[in-house]
Amino acid sequence: xxxxxxxxxxxxxxxxxxxxxxxxxxxVAGAMDAPALAGGNLLVGNPDDAAGIEIQVLPLEAxxxxxxxxxxxxxxxxxxxxxxxVLPWTVARARAGATLRLDRPAAxxxxxxxxxxxxxxxxxxxxxxxxxxxxxxxxIGGLEGRSLQAGDALPLGRPAGDPPPPGTGLVPxxxxxxLAVGGVPALRVLPAAEHDRYTTDSLAAFWGEPWRVTPQSDxxxxxxxxSTLVPLAPMxxxxxxxxxGVIQVPHGGQPIIQMCDAxxxxxxxxxxxxxxxxLWRLAQAPIGARIRFVETDWDGALAARDxxxxxxxxxxxxxxxxxxxxxx
Amino acid sequence: MNGLNPNPRHTWAGPLHGAVSxxxxxxxxxxxxxxxxxxxxxxxxTALLFEAPGETGLEVQRRIWSLAREAETWPEVREAVPGxxxxxxxxxxxxxxxxxxxxxxxxxxxxxxxxxxxxxTVELPVVYGGEGGPHMADVVAHTGLSPEEIAEIHAAPxxxxxxxxxxxxxxxxxxxxxxxxxPRRKVPVLRIPxxxxxxxxxxxxxxxSPGPSGWNTIGSTEMSFFDAxxxxxxxxxxxxxxxxxxxxxxR
Amino acid sequence: MTSPRTTSPLTRIxxxxxxxxxxxxxxxxxxxxxxxxxxxxxxxxxxxPAAPGPRPKPAPGLVRSPGVGHFxxxxxxxxEPLAAPGERVAAGQPVGLLRVGxxxxxxxxxxxxxxxxxxxxxxxxxxxxxxxxDIRPEA
Numbered sequence: 001x002x003x004x005x006x007x008x009x010x011x012x013x014x015x016x017x018x019x020x021x022x023x024x025x026x027x028v029a030g031a032m033d034a035p036a037l038a039g040g041n042l043l044v045g046n047p048d049d050a051a052g053i054e055i056q057v058l059p060l061e062a063x064x065x066x067x068x069x070x071x072x073x074x075x076x077x078x079x080x081x082x083x084x085x086v087l088p089w090t091v092a093r094a095r096a097g098a099t100l101r102l103d104r105p106a107a108x109x110x111x112x113x114x115x116x117x118x119x120x121x122x123x124x125x126x127x128x129x130x131x132x133x134x135x136x137x138x139x140i141g142g143l144e145g146r147s148l149q150a151g152d153a154l155p156l157g158r159p160a161g162d163p164p165p166p167g168t169g170l171v172p173x174x175x176x177x178x179l180a181v182g183g184v185p186a187l188r189v190l191p192a193a194e195h196d197r198y199t200t201d202s203l204a205a206f207w208g209e210p211w212r213v214t215p216q217s218d219x220x221x222x223x224x225x226x227s228t229l230v231p232l233a234p235m236x237x238x239x240x241x242x243x244x245g246v247i248q249v250p251h252g253g254q255p256i257i258q259m260c261d262a263x264x265x266x267x268x269x270x271x272x273x274x275x276x277x278x279l280w281r282l283a284q285a286p287i288g289a290r291i292r293f294v295e296t297d298w299d300g301a302l303a304a305r306d307x308x309x310x311x312x313x314x315x316x317x318x319x320x321x322x323x324x325x326x327x328x
Numbered sequence: 329m330n331g332l333n334p335n336p337r338h339t340w341a342g343p344l345h346g347a348v349s350x351x352x353x354x355x356x357x358x359x360x361x362x363x364x365x366x367x368x369x370x371x372x373x374t375a376l377l378f379e380a381p382g383e384t385g386l387e388v389q390r391r392i393w394s395l396a397r398e399a400e401t402w403p404e405v406r407e408a409v410p411g412x413x414x415x416x417x418x419x420x421x422x423x424x425x426x427x428x429x430x431x432x433x434x435x436x437x438x439x440x441x442x443x444x445x446x447x448x449t450v451e452l453p454v455v456y457g458g459e460g461g462p463h464m465a466d467v468v469a470h471t472g473l474s475p476e477e478i479a480e481i482h483a484a485p486x487x488x489x490x491x492x493x494x495x496x497x498x499x500x501x502x503x504x505x506x507x508x509x510x511p512r513r514k515v516p517v518l519r520i521p522x523x524x525x526x527x528x529x530x531x532x533x534x535x536x537s538p539g540p541s542g543w544n545t546i547g548s549t550e551m552s553f554f555d556a557x558x559x560x561x562x563x564x565x566x567x568x569x570x571x572x573x574x575x576x577x578x579r
Numbered sequence: 580m581t582s583p584r585t586t587s588p589l590t591r592i593x594x595x596x597x598x599x600x601x602x603x604x605x606x607x608x609x610x611x612x613x614x615x616x617x618x619x620x621x622x623x624x625x626x627x628p629a630a631p632g633p634r635p636k637p638a639p640g641l642v643r644s645p646g647v648g649h650f651x652x653x654x655x656x657x658x659e660p661l662a663a664p665g666e667r668v669a670a671g672q673p674v675g676l677l678r679v680g681x682x683x684x685x686x687x688x689x690x691x692x693x694x695x696x697x698x699x700x701x702x703x704x705x706x707x708x709x710x711x712x713d714i715r716p717e718a
Contacts, residue, residue: 022409022418024554024562025492025536076656087673087685088656111656128556137539138496140556167685171678175655193369193377216518220540236511236529238384239500241409241416241493243374250542251514265411265493265500267512267528268542273372298426301373305422314681322682 001065002119004152005099008057010218013123013142013154015051017260018131022241026140027264029133032219032283033114035173035308036074040118042315043071043091043170045163050122051132053148055115059103062117064094068156069120069163073172075112075284078105090169111174112284124157136219136261164322170315173280177307181292184210185285187278188296188304192246192270194235202229202253206271210290211255217287219261224291228253231269239267245274257282277304365434367414373422378415378433384530386502388413389490390442393566397443398436404429410491410566412500412531445567447489452534452549452570454483454525458578460548463513467527467544470510476577478546481505482525482532483572489564497536497554497562501570504532516542523549525572534570549575640692640714644705648679652701655683662694662712674712677705692716 004011016037017030031037031054041050053060058077064070071091072079079086080101086092094100102115125132125143134142143152179186198206205227216223229249242248246258248268257274258266259282274282275296285291296304367379378395380388392410399408399417409416423429456479457464464475471478487501494500509530517540520526524535528543535541536553549572553563564570644650652660652675662674673685674694692714699711 019418020407021561022407022416023492024496024560025494025498026496026561084669084672087654087676087683090683090685129561135496138537138554138556140496167673167687169676169683169685171681171683172656176681190370190372192371193379238379238412238414239491239493239528239531240377240379240411240414241371241375243371243416243418245372245374250516251512256516263494263539264409265416265491266542267531270371273370273374275372276374298370298373302422302424305373311681318680318682 001156002068002154003063003065004060004148004150004154005063006059006061006101007148007150007152008055008060009147010056011060011148012054012134012136012219013051013125013132013148014054014134015049015122015132018129018133018135018141021129022264024129025264026129026138027135027262028244028260029135029141029219030131030260031116031133032260033074033112033116033280035280035312036114036116037118038312039089039170039172039315040071040073040116041122042312042319043073043089043164043168044069044118044120045159045161046118046120046122047160049131050118050157051125052116052118052123053154055102055117056113058115059101060117061099061101063099064096065153066156067096068094069159069166070094070100071118072102072115073118073170074114074116076105077115078103087167087169089172091164091166093166113286114283119156120159120163121157124155164319168319168322170319173308173311174284176311179278179281179294181294184290184292185281186292186294187274187281188301189247189272189274189293190296190298190301191272194231194237194249194269195271197232197235197269198249198271199230199232202227202231205229206255207293207295210292213285213287213289213291215287219259221259221262222257222282222285224255224257226254229255229271235269237267237269239265242266242270243273245276245279246270247272247274259283275301275304277301277308280308365430368430368433370426371416375416375418376426376430376433378417378437380413380415380437384413384502386488386490387442389488389502389566390444391437391440392491393445394440394443395433395437398440399433402429402432409493411493412490412502445565447565447568449486449569449571450551450564451573452551453573453575454479454547454549455576455578456482456525456547456574460521460524461546461578463526463544464546466513467508467510467546471508473508475579478508479574479577481508482527482546483574487532487570487572489566489568489570491566492562492564494533495535495537495539496556497564499533499553499564499568499570501532504530506530510544512542513544516540517545520545521548523551525549639690640695640716641698641710642674642686642688642712642714644677644699644707644709644711645684645686646677646679647706648677648684648704650686650699650701650703650705650711651676651678651683652697660697662688662697664694664696666694668692668694668714674714675699686711688712688714690714690716 014031017028128141139145211224211226396408525547526543675686695713
């Protein structure tokens with residue numbers, strides 16, 4: 001079990017998401033930065049469907065009530081275990097009673113916006129509709145369907161096996177698979193149904209100009225600020241299913257990218273969809289950051305997916321060579 | 329970053345994307361120059377959206393239910409989720425080639441017979457206007473009708489549940505009188521309460537839990553639409569019906 | 580211990596060969612107290628145990644590379660070095676990293692002391708036993 005001694009707003013238990021419950025109006029939720037959670041689970045020897053803690057606001061302080069192997073992935077932060085610094089994206093071992101403090105770094109400008117704490121065995125909250133992910137709307141999954149707070153006790157599952165030795169780390173995807181246009185972090189986008197119903201100037205701005213992440217950006221969606229996108233004619237669509245990554249343009253003309261806690265359906269026009277393989281990049285874009293959209297096609301989107309899968313499989317393979325085995 | 333060269337995979341293969349009507353529907357060379365399917369478009373690599381042509385209506389929706397049942401039997405399909413006269417298809421793994429799936433979907437739509445689902449009818453008392461209906465004034469301004477007239481028109485029909493979506497347990501209803509249709513809000517509201525009765529375009533619905541919405545809230549009711557511990561977790565299914573009863577109109 | 584244990588590398592040859600094939604490295608040489616192994620990608624793999632090579636001279640404060648990889652003085656997400664000259668380090672504290680394929684392996688101080696000098700250049704390809712960081716042990 002781990003006990004939260006201090007916890008900022010919007011920390012939640014997340015796994016890779018709740019798939020297959022759209023028919024009841026239940027969205028996927030899950031980790032905003034899926035590769036960070038997947039990498040963390042690999043590092044601590046967890047199965048792919050294990051849950052970790054997604055942290056948005058630091059500091060967070062947690063006490064390990066029993067000995068545990070853990071890793072801190074996603075956005076970089078200062079991690080200190082009983083006074084000893086812990087490397088990012090690296091296996092560490094905590095003795096029973098040890099306290100881990102994650103804080104905003106004073107010494108360096110951190111990369112990213114969301115940090116993940118993964119613990120061997122996973123955060124063992126009940127599985128609801130096939131997942132442990134917290135879905136705030138409807139209060140489903142996670143710890144009582146809500147954000148975490150100081151004093152919470154989080155049960156840990158049984159570790160699956162021998163994790164790699166402490167000090168073993170991964171090269172994070174932001175370094176292994178960088179993507180930027182003119183120095184601005186980029187997201188690849190597949191045009192969606194209403195793409196061609198915007199003015200030439202609007203499309204030129206959409207593809208050619210940077211967009212700023214506004215403070216009204218969270219797990220539900222990222223509201224962007226930039227040029228006003230103007231449709232050729234007003235559109236009123238029938239409600240239809242949508243998925244994380246869909247870029248809606250409400251009547252005001254400022255795009256909203258739907259994210260993990262987004263409604264699984266909507267009716268605003270869709271200019272494009274950020275491909276699944278790049279959603280983690282957006283998840284790590286802090287408020288105020290600028291982003292760019294880059295057009296891709298089906299094959300390009302699949303290649304991007306293969307690249308992120310390839311990163312994960314290389315990590316899995318390399319880590320398996322390090323894992324101590326009693327038989328060997 | 330860190331000396332690594334940013335290498336955007338930027339393919340300029342042309343606008344090979346989903347479309348509404350008059351262009352190739354599916355991205356990728358395997359679809360180009362082949363028979364396009366009107367109304368099929370992409371939602372990234374996660375899903376495909378099929379829009380039924382023509383006017384919105386219950387007969388079309390019955391064919392959508394039929395198409396959903398069919399598509400859910402295909403091994404690569406994870407879910408086929410009806411919307412309002414449309415269908416979202418998610419898959420377990422994105423197919424390498426989209427055209428075969430799109431072809432099959434288009435063919436299945438042509439063959440889909442209307443599926444008449446006989447469900448239950450649930451009645452909901454609604455207080456229109458006042459604190460629970462903060463956007464009633466906007467609907468009044470748009471329609472030129474009084475709050476009493478709007479309540480009466482809104483409570484008159486028996487609404488069939490077309491689809492579930494938006495948030496856990498939420499129902500999209502068919503059959504709203506077009507006289508009270510009001511466009512979605514220019515800027516979505518960050519939080520409306522559970523039980524909010526609202527109008528978005530030509531549709532109406534009741535929120536099942538607090539959350540953001542782009543619709544105009546005209547009244548409020550109380551009902552538990554969703555319980556994850558229940559099987560199935562949602563109170564209503566496509567094919568059920570909902571009736572609103574005027575519990576009061578607050579000016 | 581923070582480095583991979585290679586107490587008996589010969590038992591791990593199939594793993595190592597698979598890993599080498601995918602890692603992009605051309606050659607991998609491991610030496611341990613009980614022998615050494617050398618794997619060459621694409622060539623005829625040489626996996627014969629050999630007599631122990633010349634042992635590095637014991638130097639209690641000298642941190643040597645536990646394997647083959649690129650030596651990093653700072654975590655690539657950060658700018659500041661893990662161990663700057665003049666800095667005091669605790670036993671087991673990371674003083675550098677070895678990048679091997681997709682992995683970043685912590686290289687740790689064998690004892691508490693003060694960093695005298697970082698011997699290996701940033702990003703250099705180092706082999707097993709190569710000196711990396713010189714530490715003056717605490718008395």
